[in-house]
Amino acid sequence: MATDTPGMGSAFNDWQALSLAYEAAFESLRRREPGAGEVLRKISRELQTCEGANAERSAAAKHQ
Numbered sequence: 001m002a003t004d005t006p007g008m009g010s011a012f013n014d015w016q017a018l019s020l021a022y023e024a025a026f027e028s029l030r031r032r033e034p035g036a037g038e039v040l041r042k043i044s045r046e047l048q049t050c051e052g053a054n055a056e057r058s059a060a061a062k063h064q
Contacts, residue, residue, distance in 0.1 A: 011050070018047045 022043045028036035 015047070015050050018043055018050060022047060 022040065025036060025040040025043055029040050
């Protein structure tokens with residue numbers, strides 16, 4: 001994940017890193033590890049922000 005995906009900038013890499021972190025946090029929650037729920041909620045909020053920003057960029061690009 002050291003390089004950007006051509007045409008997408010760092011947005012895909014950011015999403016990919018968050019998705020992998022979400023998967024790991026979900027596994028921690030499944031194992032009932034202390035604090036896993038809070039980590040999962042934090043990553044979920046970050047993913048929503050990331051996806052919202054990408055939707056705004058897409059909408060702006062369509063209007064150019």
